Amino acid sequence: MPQLTALDAQFLHFETATNVANIAGLAILDGDLHRADLQALLEQRLPYVPALRRKLAPVPFGLDHPYWMQEDDLDLDYHVREIGLPPPGDERQLAEQVSRLHARRLDRRRPLWEIYLVHGLSGGRMGLYTKIHHAAVDGVGGADVLAALLDTGPRPAPPPEAEPERDSPPPGQAEMLARGLARLAGNPAHAVRFASMAVPYLDEIPVVSSLPGARFVSGLARTLAGARQVPDLPTLPAPRTPFSGPVSEHRRFAYVSLPLDELKRVRKAFGVTVNDVVMTVCAGALRRWLAAHGGVPAQPLVAGVPFSLRDAGAEGPGNQVTIMTAPLAVHVADPAERLQHVRQAMRRLKDRFSPASARWLREFSESMPAALMGLASRSAFALLGQAAPPINLIVSNVPGPQFPLYVCGARLLHHYPVSVISDVSGGVNITAFSYDGSLDIGVITDRAMVPDAWELAGHLRDALSELRNAEANVPQ
Template sequence: MRQLSALDTQFLNLETATNVANIAGLAILEGGLTRGDLLSLMAGRLHVAEPFRQRLVSVPFGLDHPYWTEDDKIDLDYHVRELALPAPGSDEQLGEQVSRLHARRLDRRRPLWEMYLIHGLAGDRMALYIKVHHAAVDGVTGAGVLASLLDTSPEPAQLPPAQPAAGPPERVGASEMIARGVAKAVVNPANTFRFLVDAVPHLDEIPVVSQVPGAGLVSRVTRGLAHRLTGRVPVPALPRMSVPRTPFSGRISAHRRFAFAALSLDEVKQIKNAFGVTVNDVVMTICAGALRQWMLKHDALPDRPLIAGVPFSLRTPGDESAGNQVTIMIAQLATQIADPVERLNAVRDAMAMIKARSSLAPARWLQQVSDVMPSALTGLAARAAFNLFAETAGPINLIISNVPGPQIPLYVCRSRLLSYYPVSVITDGSGGLNITVFSYDGSLDVGVIACREMVPDVWTITDYLRDALSELKLIAEQQ
């Protein structure tokens, strides 16, 4: 048995009737795949996909974080499902179906994943929607789980069978769980003190805290003192970021809208080369341009930049250990700038600043904040924080994530993977809109998930993403 980290547990605690912590992917495939194929695939590869084999075990009285235990009787017939759109199904119909599936919470009595084979798409295509709870995977481990189901050629690889366990599986009894929880509660004040010491130099990058008057000054003074005492390279300061209110700020509903689009990676690279920026700079600028157009359409464009939460992995190269190892950096999105090139330059500068800070002193505040709170109180604290955020503009306006993926064709049971669109998380605290980008085989596959009531016209955002890319491409060609 493996215990969830404090951060893993937070993804369980944030769930309410409206805040759901599913992360998923929508794979578009060539036709021919059957549910029987998927059942055979999963049966033969469960041993290399740990999150698909484990279920939660709670600690009595909530005294400590839950544990993962191997589920000896995984019911694949329950987890692997199929449905059909009215043929010929459109992208909009597919997005609506995914919206409904994604809004449903996973059954915590079982391993926290579900898979849906979706028939009826136009053009002899099929879709495969796979969702996993965020408590079980982050971006890196989620990609690893996906990779375990994919092949680099039409002929499925023959994986070695599962090796028999050397002994009986480790079991932690209720009494031992309680004892461990009590022991952690005793040392919790030390964790709090350590957090305060580590966090002071980084107050300006913690959402909400960074907006408190004086937080930036305290951070700068503390970092300057550390530089003089240690001689380490000083960490650049972040500007004070005021979060504007938008139509997707506040309390989200239980309902979702999902849209997706494929952008040309070659065109993004063309822009990157023309302006001497990175692919991620271009992606963030395209998102900023699309959001600007959407807010102009709704007469809701703030006169200051939106504040985006940008997930960063804390893993070192080669680290594929279980659990979440992720943090969120905050960056200005320059949506208030009309000129696309000026917007690109502003986004480049904002992203360079947070990358410089992360490389010099990785931001671990998300993990540290989770570690500070006694386990029995984390659920209450998370819900209280989300209730507070729902009455304000929130700590950030939205999350934008750009995940690099493989640039070769991949296959599922001999069916070629044509596209892979991420389907991520929205919450009261992170805003009712999330844009996640995954690069695959020459394409940037963009998934846009939103609260149905806040952003009912989510497909217009994907149109504006294409417009923003075309606008920058035209300027780049004139350079």
Template sequence: MRQLSALDAQFLNFETDTNVANVAGLSILEGEISRDELVSLVRQRSAMVAPLRQRMLPVPFGLDHPYWVQDEAFDLDYHVRELALPAPGSDRQLAAQVARLHARRLDRRHPLWEMYLIHGLAGDRTALYTKLHHAAIDGLGGADVLAAFMDLEPNPKPQAREPDVEPDFAPETAEMLVRTAARLAANPAHLVRFLAAAVPYLDQIPFVSGLPGAGTVSRAARGLVRRLGLGDGQEVPGLPKLAAPRTPFNGPVSAHRRFAFVELPLDEVKQVKNAFGVTVNDVVMTLGASAVRRWLIDHDALPEEPLVAGVPFSLRGVDDTEHGNQVTLMITSLDTQIPGPRERLWAVHEAMQRIKDRFNLAPARWLRHLSEGMPAALTGLADRAAFGLVAQTAPPINLLISNIPGPQIPLYVCGRRLLAQYPVSVITDASGGLNITAFSYNGQISVGIVACRTMVPDVWNLAGYLQDALEELKSLI
């Protein structure tokens, strides 16, 4: 019986009709797949992925975080769905359909996932859109879930039967309340541990660093730690004052989404990386900065200051198979104000190096530890209040942008080759109405762009600008 962590629960708490916490993947497959084939595959493989067969069980009166329990009425007919585009369906028609599906909240009475088999796509292709709730899985874990349905060859050998796993049935109410009491008793200890580890770094923690007095308190705490001879003596790189300027994609998001996708050749990105001595991630971040800069110029809305981007960092170890969220958010400047592509790349490289150094030294699990130190009932109220406040005031960041490395070998689903795998991520009032997420697969970088429909109606322009930005950097080699 697994309980949602405090961080998992936050993705439930902030969700509204407009702030929807779905993470998803859009798989483009070669050839046609029947629903019967897909259902057979999912029935076989879903037993190996616990979140796919578990629903949420709330604790009475919301006194604690919910539990994941076995869904005794698990029904694949509900979760695996089928639809068709008017043939021959274009990529833009597919993206519009995905945007509609992605904006819909998942029903919390069922396991928090849905899979859509989409026919009618031009070029003898089939699409598979799979979405999960962020409370059940983070981005990297979601990729692992999708991988459970993929094979390394078109006709793999039948898998050995998995050993039976004892199902997690719903606990009795009395048991949940006893656990809640124990958790409440432990909250102060969690909070004390967080404060002892994090107070010296308050001015280095995203969002917290902007609070009045954070710098004074953290500098005093670091001085005390040094005088007492505690800590490792390493100084965390300073975080420049980052104030997110106003842009057209900041403010309360609507209930509607736009989605666009594009592929970039990985070998061309590596050419740029090698020529300038930077990383693939630096190049991807620069492409995002360049595309957003051009879009802002189109709309006569380019700020003189750099944008502030949220960059998710995974906390998962190589052998970590735990479900739920193990992610932290770092913030960095995104130098859209720099006109020269070469100078923009170097500025992004320096900014990314700075947050990597901070990630290695500062308490990366600060958000999870702080959340665990708060009573669940108060956390829910605080999450909703914070999102409401952010929606009406200055945003902490302008957008989310990330790059996830993936397998560089061909994969197969139901014997059909996976041609591309596009991420479909989250936008919120707090993070901005634009999310650019890249995922590398088999020699290509597949970029998924999610936006609020009213803020960024011309999202396909951004997809084209990413391609133009890569050509611009290649021309400098």
């Protein structure tokens, strides 16, 4: 039975009355879907989706990270729920329901997921909101879980012929204690090994890189080790914005779809990547929002950009992800110039960023005693949220399939990510998912900081229009 890694466990420690570690998606389906049909599909496929049939098995006294244990009596009546929208059943009503559902913590006594069928959406459509705890999956793993429930045609595929693998049971209480004590004894040696790995990468880690001498020490360590010379990363202090600081317990959600071919035309005209265009669209939208709510800062915003550490084809539970920090040129008025700023910044980051820095951070987490990690994590989050948040928001762009998918015969029209905001990352998260010719963007905000998430979502469409207009002035 697998045990949570230190990074997985941090998403449990992260949660408070206001910080919730749910990652989710809102699917818009063409046609109505019956709860019984979805439950029947899940009955067939859950044995092949380990993340959805496991629950936490805590270690006594919190001496070590919890284990996952298989739930043999999964209650689908609990996990699969349905609600209805009152007339007229519009997009804002659907988003309001998602806002409320997303703010609720999952029950840790059960497998950490829930699905809601939302009936009554206008145009004969329905919503399907699926949430799962970040301790169980990262963004890539979450997409894999969703894919296991989808089909490439209207008729559901038969279940695999192979027998599903069963997890071995977790250790007993006495063995958990013994393993926890053994791990505790090995923590000092682990910490020494971590320190030797960490020094060359101090300048790549948010917060740490801003400490006095961090850049000098890491540069000296690379020189002494004979490593190749790399350009210095820019110092990125996050300016204060209306969405900086601790978040409340309330959320707002909105969504928008942009034609993927329009982003590709901008990409081709300016010789950039689609991701550069997405980041610039976000920068343009944020600039418009800030101009109407307190003013645009004279420096870039700092975005946390999730970066997967999974090797191609790699599978497995848990989190294999880190965060890069990227400047968002909201201070640049001209959209074409803004795009070039983003292009240069992203190229510099990709040339400079090394997964090794993320791996040493994981080593650091593993070197901490589990009993202290919860307190340390909560204290660090509280301090950074109050004093100097290292980033202004999270921006993510996840590639998806470019062909239609189906759930129990209903076609998936759009899939909007619903992600995480926190005291440290700020009160805005913009996550995009490309699917079947569309870029589906979910905007989750703190209600007290950004009460109208639809305003920000609308600015995303405006920002793309700006780039399309600028594209017309590019010499062919």
